[in-house]
Structures are given as C-alpha cells and as structure tokens.
Amino acid sequence: MAEQPLHEHTLGNGLRVVVCEDHVVPLAAVNIWYGVGSRHERAGRTGLAHLFEHLMFQGSANVAEGEHAALLESAGAAFNASTSFERTNYYETVPVSHLELALWLEADRMGTLPAALTQVNLDNQRDVVKNERRQRYDNQPYGTAFERLCALTFPEGHPYAHTPIGSMDDLDATTLEDCADFFGTWYAPGNAVLSVVGDVDPAATIEAVERYFGGLPPGPEKPASRPGELGPLTGVRDETLREDVPSPAYFAMFTLPADGGDDIEAAELAVEILGGGSGSRLYDRMVRRDQIATEVWAGVTRLASGQSLAIVDAIGPEPDKIAAVLDEELERFAAQGPDADETARATAQAERGFLEQTETVTGLANALSQNATQFGDPARVFTAPGRAAAVTGDAIKQMAGRWLAPGGRTALTYGGAS
Missing domain, CATH: 3.30.830.10 (Metalloenzyme, LuxS/M16 peptidase-like)
Structure with a gap:
C-alpha cells in the first residue's frame, strides 16, 4: 500500500x-x-x-x-x-x-x-x-x-x-x-x-x-508511567502443571526489544523463521522429522513501553523432549543465522501481515491510531513493509543470539513424564 x-x-x-x-x-x-x-x-x-x-x-x-x-x-x-x-x-x-x-x-x-x-x-x-x-x-x-x-x-x-x-x-x-x-x-x-x-x-x-x-475538558495530567524495561531473560524458569488437558504441552516465553526501533523488526523476523507456521524450523524439526509434537507455533506480542514478548507453543506427548529440541534449534539458529530464502520468506510474511492489517478502512484506522498513540506519528504505519525489508540476515542472527538464547526463557509444562 x-x-x-x-x-x-x-x-x-x-x-x-x-x-x-x-x-x-x-x-x-x-x-x-x-x-x-x-x-x-x-x-x-x-x-x-x-x-x-x-x-x-x-x-x-x-x-x-x-x-x-x-x-x-x-x-x-x-x-x-x-x-x-x-x-x-x-x-x-x-x-x-x-x-x-x-x-x-x-x-x-x-x-x-x-x-x-x-x-x-x-x-x-x-x-x-x-x-x-x-x-x-x-x-x-x-x-x-x-x-x-x-x-x-x-x-x-x-x-x-x-x-x-x-x-x-x-x-x-x-x-x-x-x-x-x-x-x-x-x-x-x-x-x-x-x-x-x-x-x-x-x-x-x-x-x-x-x-x-471540542467542548470537553482536557482532563488531568497523566500519572507517570512505571518503567517496563526488563532485558533478555537469563536461566530457564519452568513450572509444571498437572491439569486436565487434551495432551501434554510445552509453552515458552522470551522477552524481546521494545516496539518502535529497528531491533524489534529483526527479532520478530527471527521468531517467524523459528516458529511461524508449517514452513518454520521448529515445525519442520518437531512435527515432520522427529514427530514429537502435533502442533508448534511461535508469535510475538509487541509492547512499546517495555519488553515485547515471544511465545512458543508446542503440543506433544513428551514435553521434556520438546524442550530439549527447542534448545538445540535455538543454539543452531543463534550460531548460523537464517539463510537467504528464510529471510525472504519472513520478510514477505511481514508485508502480507501489513496488507491484511490495512486493507480495510477499519484496519487502517486502527493502525493510524496505534502509531499516533504509541509513536506520535500516524504515517509510520506506511513504513512497516520497508522496515521489515531493510532487515538483514546478520541482524536477525544477532537478535536471535541475544534474545532467543537457549538458556533465557520461562516455561510451562503441562503433564509430561511422571
């Protein structure tokens, strides 16, 4: 657009x-x-x-x-x-x-x-x-x-x-x-x-x-916001839940850079390459090859006043194996980074997401309000595809090594080996 x-x-x-x-x-x-x-x-x-x-x-x-x-x-x-x-x-x-x-x-x-x-x-x-x-x-x-x-x-x-x-x-x-x-x-x-x-x-x-x-009063000065910065996680904090669920599962959360800068663009592309659908690394490894999961998904929640969040969901009978394979894939990705095809596909997905977000008057109005509220510039919405396209494979590798390290996450295990 x-x-x-x-x-x-x-x-x-x-x-x-x-x-x-x-x-x-x-x-x-x-x-x-x-x-x-x-x-x-x-x-x-x-x-x-x-x-x-x-x-x-x-x-x-x-x-x-x-x-x-x-x-x-x-x-x-x-x-x-x-x-x-x-x-x-x-x-x-x-x-x-x-x-x-x-x-x-x-x-x-x-x-x-x-x-x-x-x-x-x-x-x-x-x-x-x-x-x-x-x-x-x-x-x-x-x-x-x-x-x-x-x-x-x-x-x-x-x-x-x-x-x-x-x-x-x-x-x-x-x-x-x-x-x-x-x-x-x-x-x-x-x-x-x-x-x-x-x-x-x-x-x-x-x-x-x-x-x-125009006749409404402006209201009081807003209270100062509490800081939301946290930085990359260190260590793995894991909680095991014995709940009645259809299948054991493993959920992991990572912090990412705050929205608004170049780093979040590279970090979100890294998450897309790792777990964004059936063409991702985690899906290929866990579902197709090792067959330790029936579903794998990863996505990002962007936050502008603190660290953004990445979450990985994997449904499968052996959560411990899922966690171990996740570590292996994170380590490999941090060491090697994406190849050219993976970077191109992730960039294309980002552009598709932008088009889906703004193809209707309803979606565009929301995107304008968001960018005006969070970044003071409603026109910033139109630069989203260009920001994603400008990300290099080296930048994705760097963000993966810093924010998606094998030892830096919190995790929930549902069920699993007794």
Whole structure:
C-alpha cells in the first residue's frame, strides 16, 4: 500500500485527530485509542481497564443503557472494543451518512460516562467480565498459559506481570469510586487519538470532531508511567502443571526489544523463521522429522513501553523432549543465522501481515491510531513493509543470539513424564 495523505489536527483540549480519505466504498471507520491498559492499573485492582471497556457501552448522560449499541445497530454499523496491556480501543465502521452519529456517541461517553455509572451497571458488567474469564481462560485447555507465563517472566508488581483480564478477587473488590477515579484519570481528550478513515471530506470531518469533542475538558495530567524495561531473560524458569488437558504441552516465553526501533523488526523476523507456521524450523524439526509434537507455533506480542514478548507453543506427548529440541534449534539458529530464502520468506510474511492489517478502512484506522498513540506519528504505519525489508540476515542472527538464547526463557509444562 502506498502512503496515503493524512490530515492531522489537535483540538484545544489535546485530542489528536487523524483523517484519511478512502473513497472506494461509502463507509467511514471511527477509531479511538485511549492510552490506558492493564499496565496502568494499580495493585489490587487488576482487570479495571478491561472492565471499563464493558462499562463504556452502558450509557452516558444523553444515551440510555443499551442505547449505544442499539443506535449503532440501527445505523448498520459494525462496532466493538478491545483492551491490551498498553491501550483501550473503541471502534465502529458506519455508512458515511451516519458518521456524525458515531462521533456524537464517542464524544458523549468520553465526556459524560460517570452520569450513567451505577452500582447495577457495575455489578452486571463485572459478572460479564468474570464469565468471560471463566469461558476464555479458566475453563479452556491451556487457557491461562499466557497469563501464567507473564507472571513467571516479570517480577511481582511489574506493569506487565498481570494480563488485561485481571483476577476474580480484584474484580470483586472494585468499587464505583474506583471506576470514577479511573475514568477521571485516563478517559480524557488529552489521552486519546481519534482516527477517521473512509469516504469523508477531511475538513468537514475535522469540523464535526471540533463540534462534538471540542467542548470537553482536557482532563488531568497523566500519572507517570512505571518503567517496563526488563532485558533478555537469563536461566530457564519452568513450572509444571498437572491439569486436565487434551495432551501434554510445552509453552515458552522470551522477552524481546521494545516496539518502535529497528531491533524489534529483526527479532520478530527471527521468531517467524523459528516458529511461524508449517514452513518454520521448529515445525519442520518437531512435527515432520522427529514427530514429537502435533502442533508448534511461535508469535510475538509487541509492547512499546517495555519488553515485547515471544511465545512458543508446542503440543506433544513428551514435553521434556520438546524442550530439549527447542534448545538445540535455538543454539543452531543463534550460531548460523537464517539463510537467504528464510529471510525472504519472513520478510514477505511481514508485508502480507501489513496488507491484511490495512486493507480495510477499519484496519487502517486502527493502525493510524496505534502509531499516533504509541509513536506520535500516524504515517509510520506506511513504513512497516520497508522496515521489515531493510532487515538483514546478520541482524536477525544477532537478535536471535541475544534474545532467543537457549538458556533465557520461562516455561510451562503441562503433564509430561511422571
């Protein structure tokens, strides 16, 4: 995708606005990133960022409970929200004739959500989140693996030691006062980026944003962020779990460079070559040749305010053998690096991922909000393929030797030899 012209504007209250024209279809994607996620939660109140994602759909001063979703559905919108370590994201894609409805709804809940925040709403949405935790994590085979690995990888109290889903006890302890304080601290124009992509007129869109959002107060100065740096892991910390799972398995986590620099590009390509699908080294060794695993996968979670994460999942009857073969392949990769074909394939996969991310107005709006929020430059999204293509085999080898060393990871073993 060629770089597209962007129209940027900052309101007097600090809200950053990015508008990109795309006249292929008569749709408009509205995407707002708030710079708050689970890393900003305090001890004893984990899960509050994700809980707030749900509360934001429960009404505001001028929108009754249930009306936010009903209005968007009646407009033919596709909409949702998500929470991660570093941000919370709300988005809707609407027929362009309903763009102002989407902007008004987002502005009303940004400015007036506490007016509709009741104990009933809190109790209901707390139960929804707790049920989500049961269904997606606690009652799923290997469902808590990522959460457990984060707790093993990061020291207690570290901003990334807990995941966005939070704990049952902390959710139970959350009060209306906690919610009001959280909203007042983080849900403010000065802590948000609003991107609009689609069949829009940039000047008219910015004028509409000014009309709906311009009167909102900027909010307080954000609290200082706790540092998230950790560096490469040393040693192997392994926890064995005797849970009722379909098959024994081995899960490993490595730290990687923070997002935003050249090093993460090389490190992510290294992970792709090692375990990114059926053409990877680990799949070829463990599944095809040694037949010690039925599934192997590796992927990266990029983090901008601390170390990014790589995770390797391998399902197979003998986790101890999987761990030993993983060490062998990591050592070989660190010593030899990738060949030219592996580097070319990994670079092509990175370009494909970029195209998939930005091929729709919805995806492009999200990518613009991300790059504006985390790096201060929405246009940075368009340089992603070039950044990946510039990575050399030597850089991949160097990153593998530093961050994916055989003796530097945390691991979970499910079952295994007794």
